[in-house]
Each structure stands twice: as C-alpha cells, then as structure tokens.
Amino acid sequence: MSKLKLHHWILIAMTLGAGIGLPLNIAAERGAVEPSFVQEVAGFGEAIGGLFLSLLKMVVVPLIITSLITGITGIGDPRKLGRLGARTFGYYMLTTTLAITVGIIVVNVFEPGVGIELDLLGAEATPAVADAETSLATILWNQLTGMIPTNPVHATAEGDMLPVIFFTLFFGLCVSLTGGEHAERLGKLFESGFAVMMRMTMFIISLAPIGVFGFMLYAAAGSGLSAFEALAMYMVTVAVGLAIHAFVTLPVLLSLLARRSPIEFFKAMGPALLTAFSTASSNATLPLTMSNIEERAKVPNHVSSFVLPLGATVNMDGTALYEAVAVLFIAQAYGMDLTLAQQIVVAVTALLASVGAAGIPHAGTVMMVVVLDAVGLPATAVGLILAVDRVLDMCRTTVNVLSDSTAAAVVARYDAESAPPEPAPEAA
Numbered sequence: 001m002s003k004l005k006l007h008h009w010i011l012i013a014m015t016l017g018a019g020i021g022l023p024l025n026i027a028a029e030r031g032a033v034e035p036s037f038v039q040e041v042a043g044f045g046e047a048i049g050g051l052f053l054s055l056l057k058m059v060v061v062p063l064i065i066t067s068l069i070t071g072i073t074g075i076g077d078p079r080k081l082g083r084l085g086a087r088t089f090g091y092y093m094l095t096t097t098l099a100i101t102v103g104i105i106v107v108n109v110f111e112p113g114v115g116i117e118l119d120l121l122g123a124e125a126t127p128a129v130a131d132a133e134t135s136l137a138t139i140l141w142n143q144l145t146g147m148i149p150t151n152p153v154h155a156t157a158e159g160d161m162l163p164v165i166f167f168t169l170f171f172g173l174c175v176s177l178t179g180g181e182h183a184e185r186l187g188k189l190f191e192s193g194f195a196v197m198m199r200m201t202m203f204i205i206s207l208a209p210i211g212v213f214g215f216m217l218y219a220a221a222g223s224g225l226s227a228f229e230a231l232a233m234y235m236v237t238v239a240v241g242l243a244i245h246a247f248v249t250l251p252v253l254l255s256l257l258a259r260r261s262p263i264e265f266f267k268a269m270g271p272a273l274l275t276a277f278s279t280a281s282s283n284a285t286l287p288l289t290m291s292n293i294e295e296r297a298k299v300p301n302h303v304s305s306f307v308l309p310l311g312a313t314v315n316m317d318g319t320a321l322y323e324a325v326a327v328l329f330i331a332q333a334y335g336m337d338l339t340l341a342q343q344i345v346v347a348v349t350a351l352l353a354s355v356g357a358a359g360i361p362h363a364g365t366v367m368m369v370v371v372l373d374a375v376g377l378p379a380t381a382v383g384l385i386l387a388v389d390r391v392l393d394m395c396r397t398t399v400n401v402l403s404d405s406t407a408a409a410v411v412a413r414y415d416a417e418s419a420p421p422e423p424a425p426e427a428a
Contacts, residue, residue, distance in 0.1 A: 006208065007270035013213035014278060017045065021220025038221050045217030049279070052211020055204045056284040061156055063201060063287050064309045065168050066194035071305030072172030073187040080415075081173065081306075087414055088307050091407050092315040093351075095253065099245045099403075100347045103321035104328065106241040112233035113332025161283065161313045169306075194301075201287040208271065208288070212278040219390060231388050238325050238392050242318055242399050250406045258409040268296035269405050276401040280393040282312045285401055293408050303412040311404030318396030318403070323350040327371045330381045342375050 004012075024041055027033040072081060149155040149163035156164055175183050251262035258265075266273070272292045276285040290308050293299045327346050331338050338346070349371045368382055385392075 006205070007274055009209040010212050010271060010274040010278075013209035014216045014274065017213045017216025017218075018220045021045070021217045021222075024221050042218050042222035045214040045219075045221065048214025049211050049218055050214075052204075052207055052214065053279055053281065053284050055207065056211075056279075056287055057159065059197060059201050059204060059287050060161075060283060061159055061164060062193070063197045063290065064161075064164060064305075065156075066190050066197050067290065067301065067305035068165070068168045068309060069172040069175065069190040070187070070194045071302035072169065073175055073183065073190070074302040081169075081176075084303070084306055084411065084415060087411050088310060088407060091410055092311065095249070095317050095403050095407070096315065096320050096351055097347075098249050099241075099317040099321040099399075100324045100350050102244050102249065103238075103241045103324040104343055104347060106244070107237055107325045107328040107332075110233065110237040110240070111332060112237045113329040113334075116233075116333045161309070165309055165313060198291065201291055205271070205288050205291060208275055212275065215278040219394075231385065234326075234329050234385065235388055235392065237329065238322055239395060241321050241325055242395050245317060245321060246399050246402055250402060254406055254409060258406070258413045260409055260413075265297060265405075265409060266402075268292060269402065272401055272405070273398050277394045277398045280390065280397045282316075282397055282400045282404070285397075286312045289401055289405060293405055297405070297409065299408045299412045300415075303415055304408050307408040307411050308404055311407055312400075315404055315407065316396075316400050318399030320350045321399070322392060322396045323368045323371050326368055326385055327375065327377065330372065330377055330384060331375065333384060334377065334381070336377070338375060346371060346375055 021042070024033060024038045028035045028038040146160075147163060147166045149160070149167055152163070152167040155167070175186050254260050254262045254265055269289070269292050272285055272289040275288050276282060279285060282289075286308060289312075290304055293304045293308065294301055324346055327350070328338065328343065372378070372381060
C-alpha cells in the first residue's frame with residue numbers, strides 16, 4: 001500500500017465513491033432504500049468534498065500572487081514577459097478555435113437533437129441561470145473593465161481572479177523595472193512566500209483522495225443513471241468531441257510544438273486531471289496543476305506561474321466546445337436548421353464567451369445563455385440539458401486543465417529556445 005502514488009489513491013477514491021453511491025441510487029429508485037437516506041448520503045459526500053474544495057480555494061490567491069511575482073522577477077528583462085504573453089495568448093486562441101471546430105463537426109455528424117422528443121425533457125425546462133438579456137458585448141466590456149481593480153485588497157479578499165492577476169502582473173513588472181536592492185528584497189520575500197505556499201499546497205493535495213471520494217459519492221448517489229437516458233446521444237456527442245480534443249488535438253500539439261511524449265505528460269499531470277474531473281473547477285484545481293507541472297512535468301516556474309493562472313481564467317477549451325455542441329443540439333431539438341453563417345456565429349460567440357466563463361462548476365452553462373441569444377434561441381432552452389450538466393462539467397473541466405498544462409509545456413519549449421545562451425565560464 002505504501003507504494004501507491006497519489007493518482008492511484010485518487011482513482012481508488014473515485015471508484016469507491018461511485019461504487020457506494022450508484023447502488024444506493026438504484027436501490028432508492030426501486031424502493032428498496034428510502035430516498036431520504038440516499039439524499040443524506042449524497043449530502044455527506046458533498047460536505048466532505050466541500051471541505052476539501054475550501055482548502056484548495058484557500059491557497060489559490062496567495063499561491064498565484066507569490067508564484068506570479070516570483071516568476072516575473074525571475075524573468076529579468078521585461079521584454080521577455082511581453083514575448084511570453086504573446087505566445088501564451090496566441091496558443092490559447094489556437095486551441096480554443098480548434099476545440100470549437102471539433103465540436104461543430106461532431107454535432108453535425110451525430111445530429112443528437114434531430115427527432116428528440118422535447119416532452120421527455122419538460123421537467124427540466126425551467127433553468128436557474130443568469131439573465132439572458134445581457135449581451136455578449138456587455139459581458140466582454142465588463143470583463144475588460146473588471147480586470148482593473150479599484151481596490152486590489154478587496155479583489156484579493158473576494159477571490160476575483162482576473163483583477164488579482166492583472167494587479168500582480170503589473171506589480172511584478174514594476175518590481176523588475178525598479179531594480180536595485182528594492183527589487184532584490186521583494187524578490188526574496190515573494191520567493192520565500194512561494195516556497196511556504198507550495199509546502200502548504202502539497203499538504204492539502206495529500207488530502208485529495210478524501211475530497212474526491214466525497215464528490216464522487218455525491219454525484220453518484222444524487223444523480224444516478226436515470227437522468228441520462230433521454231440525453232444519451234447528446235452526452236455521447238459531447239464526450240466524443242472532448243475526447244478528440246484531449247486525445248488527438250492536444251497530443252499532436254504536445255508532440256509537434258512541445259516535443260514531448262503525450263503519454264509521459266499525461267502521467268505527470270494525472271493527479272491534477274483526476275482532481276479536475278471530481279471537483280469540476282479549474283480554479284480549485286490550480287494549486288495541484290501548478291505543483292504537477294513543475295514537480296512532475298518539469299516546466300520552469302516563471303512559465304507555469306504566468307501561463308496556468310491566466311489559463312484557468314481565460315482558456316476554456318472544453319467549455320467552448322461544450323457550448324458549441326449544446327447550442328447546436330438545442331437548435332436541432334427545436335427543429336432549427338442553422339446555416340453555415342449561423343454556425344460560424346455560434347463558433348465566434350462561444351470563443352468569446354468562454355473567455356468570460358469563470359473557473360467554477362457550471363460556469364459554462366451560464367455563459368451558454370449568451371451563445372443561445374446570438375442565434376435567436378430562447379434562454380430557457382438551457383433547461384433541456386441541465387439534468388446531465390454536472391457530469392459533462394466534470395469532463396470539460398478536465399479538458400480545460402489539460403489544455404492549460406499543454407500550453408505551459410509548449411510555451412516553455414519556445415521560451416527556452418529564445419533564451420540567451422549561458423555565458424561560458426572564464427578560464428582560470
């Protein structure tokens with residue numbers, strides 16, 4: 001037992017949670033067990049998972065601040081930060097576009113909404129989501145203006161990630177520009193803070209199997225299998241699209257751009273991917289993602305500390321793919337034959353809306369209202385897919401984290417190639 005690694009324990013915890021929860025849910029449906037008891041079990045699992053999630057969220061903001069400033073001051077020349085940012089954003093736009101393209105192709109091939117009986121989904125027709133009247137332009141403008149915090153301390157206390165990242169990047173850049181003894185002192189201070197936060201993070205990560213068990217018990221006991229029957233083809237379509245992106249598109253980019261073995265890289269990121277699947281939150285998984293990418297995948301801190309926090313906020317490949325598939329599925333279910341131009345509108349809107357999606361559970365569902373509005377579909381149509389959203393949320397969050405990690409590996413390779421050569425040692 002002592003030879004088992006963290007990802008082995010996480011897999012065991014996932015299997016155990018599902019193995020307890022699913023039989024209880026099935027027994028409750030057949031009348032062999034009181035449904036109230038099953039709900040209590042599901043609530044117990046949610047409470048355990050919630051405690052672990054709270055611990056992870058506790059370290060996210062201080063970890064981002066210390067790691068970002070340590071990474072920026074470690075870069076040295078501020079011009080290198082600009083090159084790093086350009087490569088990172090370029091990669092993010094590329095992979096998100098590829099993900100949406102895959103999603104649109106898959107949904108047109110499978111046509112999961114054609115011929116579906118909407119009456120079967122009538123019970124889910126009243127979703128509790130954000131106001132549909134908010135336009136995409138308004139959301140994007142709010143994202144832009146919201147990046148600049150009027151009070152950085154308040155943004156930090158609220159865990160508002162984009163303002164925290166913006167202020168931290170600006171602060172780190174100014175530290176580098178200031179230079180001298182002030183920069184040296186601050187650099188050492190934040191480097192020490194980062195070391196302490198990593199130690200704290202590793203302790204919390206060691207508790208991951210307990211939290212994962214709780215989340216799987218909650219999902220299996222609370223949802224079961226019955227909610228998925230009417231939406232089976234839709235779920236298959238989303239799963240196929242995510243699988244193509246995760247096991248074809250990203251491995252190709254890893255091989256061609258990062259020059260790394262996809263199998264070895266996936267193994268290195270295993271604990272983070274399993275945690276992302278169980279928590280359905282890329283922000284909560286961020287501490288583990290940073291730990292895995294540096295300790296196991298050997299990506300330099302100055303790259304990971306910039307690429308990963310930014311990716312957890314703005315790079316949502318899985319979410320963008322899911323939104324495109326879901327909107328086209330809903331259009332098919334309503335008998336709408338979207339033209340190529342309308343599908344392009346869906347693609348562009350999904351790309352932009354995914355940037356505004358928070359790294360929290362079900363954020364993609366809320367942002368989908370914007371995409372529906374772009375092609376004239378009712379916002380209430382989101383209710384058609386809410387029954388299975390939690391499971392798909394777990395899958396797309398895993399793809400989001402994998403894409404962020406792949407970005408760090410790709411950017412690290414080109415950053416290493418562009419770095420100046422080390423000076424040769426002087427002859428004695």
